[in-house]
Amino acid sequence: MSDSMNALRAATDLARPSHYGELPLDDWIQAVVKDWLVPVLRPFFRMLQMPIQMLLDNLQALLLAIPFAVLLIVIVLGAWRAAGRGVAIFTLVSLLLLDWIGIWRETMITLAMILTAVVFCIIVGIPAGILAARSDRAAAVIRPILDVMQTIPSFVYLVPIVMLFGVGMVPAVIATIIFALPPLVRLTNLGIRQVQEELVEAGRAFGSTSRQILWEIQLPLALRTIMTGVNQTLMLALSMAVIGALIGAGGLGLIVNTGLGRLDVGYASVGGLGIVLMAIILDRVTQALGETGKDGKGAGG
Amino acid sequence: MHGTQPLDPSSTPQAARRIEVRGVSKAFGTRADEALELARQGVSKSEILKRTGAVLAIDDVSFSVDAGEIFVVMGLSGSGKSTLVRCLNRLHDPTVGSIEIDGEDILKASEQRLRELRLGKITMVFQHFALLPHRTVAENVEYGLKMRGMGKAERREKALKTLENVGLAGWGDRYPHNLSGGMQQRVGLARALALDPEILLMDEPFSALDPLIRRDMQGELIELQRRYRTTIIFITHDLNEALTLGDHVAVMKDGRLAQVGKPAEIVLNPADDYVSAFTRDIDRGRVLPVRTAIRRAADSAALSALIEKGAASIEGSRPLHEAFGLVSGGKPVVVMGPDGKPEGQFDATDMAAMLAGDDAGKGQPAQVRPETDQTRQGQTKQGQTSQGRS
Numbered sequence: 001m002s003d004s005m006n007a008l009r010a011a012t013d014l015a016r017p018s019h020y021g022e023l024p025l026d027d028w029i030q031a032v033v034k035d036w037l038v039p040v041l042r043p044f045f046r047m048l049q050m051p052i053q054m055l056l057d058n059l060q061a062l063l064l065a066i067p068f069a070v071l072l073i074v075i076v077l078g079a080w081r082a083a084g085r086g087v088a089i090f091t092l093v094s095l096l097l098l099d100w101i102g103i104w105r106e107t108m109i110t111l112a113m114i115l116t117a118v119v120f121c122i123i124v125g126i127p128a129g130i131l132a133a134r135s136d137r138a139a140a141v142i143r144p145i146l147d148v149m150q151t152i153p154s155f156v157y158l159v160p161i162v163m164l165f166g167v168g169m170v171p172a173v174i175a176t177i178i179f180a181l182p183p184l185v186r187l188t189n190l191g192i193r194q195v196q197e198e199l200v201e202a203g204r205a206f207g208s209t210s211r212q213i214l215w216e217i218q219l220p221l222a223l224r225t226i227m228t229g230v231n232q233t234l235m236l237a238l239s240m241a242v243i244g245a246l247i248g249a250g251g252l253g254l255i256v257n258t259g260l261g262r263l264d265v266g267y268a269s270v271g272g273l274g275i276v277l278m279a280i281i282l283d284r285v286t287q288a289l290g291e292t293g294k295d296g297k298g299a300g301g
Numbered sequence: 302m303h304g305t306q307p308l309d310p311s312s313t314p315q316a317a318r319r320i321e322v323r324g325v326s327k328a329f330g331t332r333a334d335e336a337l338e339l340a341r342q343g344v345s346k347s348e349i350l351k352r353t354g355a356v357l358a359i360d361d362v363s364f365s366v367d368a369g370e371i372f373v374v375m376g377l378s379g380s381g382k383s384t385l386v387r388c389l390n391r392l393h394d395p396t397v398g399s400i401e402i403d404g405e406d407i408l409k410a411s412e413q414r415l416r417e418l419r420l421g422k423i424t425m426v427f428q429h430f431a432l433l434p435h436r437t438v439a440e441n442v443e444y445g446l447k448m449r450g451m452g453k454a455e456r457r458e459k460a461l462k463t464l465e466n467v468g469l470a471g472w473g474d475r476y477p478h479n480l481s482g483g484m485q486q487r488v489g490l491a492r493a494l495a496l497d498p499e500i501l502l503m504d505e506p507f508s509a510l511d512p513l514i515r516r517d518m519q520g521e522l523i524e525l526q527r528r529y530r531t532t533i534i535f536i537t538h539d540l541n542e543a544l545t546l547g548d549h550v551a552v553m554k555d556g557r558l559a560q561v562g563k564p565a566e567i568v569l570n571p572a573d574d575y576v577s578a579f580t581r582d583i584d585r586g587r588v589l590p591v592r593t594a595i596r597r598a599a600d601s602a603a604l605s606a607l608i609e610k611g612a613a614s615i616e617g618s619r620p621l622h623e624a625f626g627l628v629s630g631g632k633p634v635v636v637m638g639p640d641g642k643p644e645g646q647f648d649a650t651d652m653a654a655m656l657a658g659d660d661a662g663k664g665q666p667a668q669v670r671p672e673t674d675q676t677r678q679g680q681t682k683q684g685q686t687s688q689g690r691s
Contacts, residue, residue: 198428198431199431199433201387202425204392204419205392205425205427206420206425206445207420207448208448209416212448216444220435221435
């Protein structure tokens with residue numbers, strides 16, 4: 001019985017390509033990326049990282065230079081204005097706790113990294129979303145790119161990023177941008193497309209150019225959805241804090257990774273707590289900012 | 302809604318053509334030209350959709366609109382009436398045909414020229430108001446003026462004045478969602494009127510309103526139209542509204558015009574079964590002028606004698622329902638022409654026959670029934686029927 005099975009398997013194996021030798025796809029990619037892409041494109045990517053480096057350095061220096069009490073008051077007042085008293089109190093207590101457990105400096109480093117990533121996400125993502133909303137052809141190109149960005153595990157693109165940009169904060173920010181960008185593009189596109197057709201028609205009927213329609217009608221009415229996108233991008237960026245630490249980012253992610261390496265559950269938890277508290281504060285504040293566009297409700301009566 | 306019948310020639314002295322639409326068709330889809338070719342071969346709309354994927358919304362429509370009139374396009378949903386009105390300011394581009402406004406072919410207008418037209422000549426009112434919810438009422442009214450590049454103070458002043466004209470003084474700083482539907486549509490109207498348009502396109506402007514509010518708005522629209530002499534293209538799915546407001550009414554079916562004519566013509570001489578089915582439940586007393594109730598031709602001497610004997614008289618263009626009181630005594634009523642000379646007479650029976658519609662009217666020789674819009678068209682021959690002007 002097993003003889004006949006083996007014969008059958010041998011026969012069907014003839015249909016498997018691997019029977020005739022394995023395709024060295026990994027070698028090929030390795031060769032292309034390492035021997036061609038990286039050397040050729042490195043200067044270009046180095047240039048690309050300049051603005052990120054600048055913003056990141058300045059932001060981090062600023063956050064660390066401002067005296068603790070001043071920064072505390074500014075952030076708490078900002079949270080109060082944007083999201084009300086409850087969130088402000090929560091913010092105050094959280095920030096005091098973060099300092100008390102000794103991770104204030106790391107929190108500020110992570111905050112600088114995330115804010116930098118989000119700023120660049122906004123610079124790239126909102127125009128891309130607008131483009132996708134105004135042209136079906138652009139949308140057809142952009143959508144699969146976003147699908148790829150969202151489905152490729154971040155560990156896969158960490159390697160080429162390290163090859164292109166080296167190790168450090170900036171490569172971590174770039175990985176974060178790739179990871180956190182898609183929802184902002186998608187929601188900007190969605191928000192603009194959801195604006196009632198009749199309102200856009202009214203804009204055209206009253207002599208507006210398409211640029212005027214964008215600024216006077218579509219963007220204001222899409223603002224809420226776009227702010228949801230910013231919020232989502234911010235949350236995703238925070239979730240990259242730990243992964244970013246694998247390629248040299250400091251801050252809270254590094255604490256978690258170090259704790260993991262030493263099996264020091266206490267140390268890892270402290271870092272994790274910092275990330276969670278920061279996430280809650282940023283989430284509440286950005287959500288509240290989105291709500292301020294609430295005149296947009298009941299569009300068209 | 303009396304006085305909407307434009308049968309008084311003194312008010313419209315040989316009005317100038319304002320809009321001339323010739324052979325306009327519109328198909329939506331990438332293979333629009335093919336679709337039109339098939340339509341010319343007599344292929345049905347559903348077959349065209351199946352073969353080319355294109356939707357034929359308007360099929361070879363021609364009509365003309367005089368300056369200062371209300372031209373109503375009436376049709377059910379899907380008849381293409383909204384598409385048609387959007388062709389007039391080129392929110393949609395017709396696939397073929399020509400549209401002239403004051404002699405200018407707007408299908409050849411550049412993007413720049415189109416914007417000029419939309420900012421001065423042709424403005425629009427929308428079914429669901431299309432107000433910007435994030436702007437105040439006054440800012441909404443200012444919208445077109447702002448696009449025109451008018452300064453802030455000047456356009457605010459103009460907006461507030463226009464709001465006053467539509468009965469919304471003092472509401473400028475509120476937001477649209479604070480207003481009722483009827484008030485929101487007044488804002489929509491003010492936004493269009495603020496540009497002092499010569500032509501106002503109204504796409505089912507009152508369809509989203511309650512019946513009572515709708516009737517108020519209809520009355521006010523007629524008032525506004527009298528004051529500004531704006532040419533109005535009015536879209537509706539309600540034949541009563543069409544006949545009440547329209548100087549001319551076009552009935553649209555499946556992208557084609559089934560009939561174009563004065564309200565009384567539509568009611569008395571429906572072009573086909575489709576139009577006639579619509580006219581069955583309209584309010585004839587409000588739509589038909591008293592002139593249509595005249596059954597017997599009479600010489601003016603006899604009519605003058607009747608008046609001297611104390612018979613009541615009424616101007617021929619007044620709607621029938623205004624004569625209800627006059628005929629109640631059973632006495633004849635003399636119909637006066639626009640020139641003040643008596644045209645004919647009728648009594649309660651004649652009137653009842655006219656109100657009851659075609660069944661009661663049968664048996665009367667057609668040539669005795671005077672032409673309903675002879676004065677406007679300058680026709681003097683009686684018994685002539687005119688079917689549209691396309």
